[in-house]
Amino acid sequence: MSVELMVNGLTVVLLVIGCFFFLAGTVGLLRFPDLYCRLHALTKADALGLGFVTAGVALQLGAWHEILLLAALWLLVLSAAATVCHILASEALAQGVEPIQAGAGRAGSMDSEVDASSAEDGSEGGDGARARRGVSP
């Protein structure tokens, strides 16, 4: 009885951790500004979350061959996520989809949302440029 309670508790903990990683992957897919960033967030976080969910589900099974099936399924998803991320990113790069560079600001963002801070930065830069143009003649 106590052992069953422990196993159930461990399943709950593993499933909650797995749900956290799935949530992280979804938030990354929705919020990151770039195709490459989204691939990075989604493929890694979701594969890890699926690993936790698989471990939690495997604790509830009795037979060894079913646990082996789940382990094989997780390994398949892991290798598939890595492969899919690679082929999508390399094909996008070959087609000229520009990744966002560090320090380049959000000018190259594929997302239409521009937050207030970068808009302020842009206006300040414009003022500075106008000031320099005003001084030079």
Added chain:
Amino acid sequence: MTAFLLGVAIFLLANVAAGLVRVIRGPTQADRVVAAQLFGTTGVAILLVLSVAMDARPLRDVALIFALLAVVISVAFVKRGWVRAPGQPSRAEPSLPREEP
């Protein structure tokens, strides 16, 4: 325990529903395929959790099929479905140099 498992399944289903926003807004086709990857992985997790909650063993085999089909989607998209801009041949299938007459 069953109620908790069903709650986990509903939470993962909410994740899928949130991923639909990226399908609608995604500026390129590739973003939508990335969202399809989310559906594949999350669908596998939902089926695994439901197979325990409902004590339905065949759902685990269905989850295996889902994992395989999610790979096929992306490979088919990269090889066939991605509409390429003119003048930018794919690296996977380089165009032959045109012979001068």
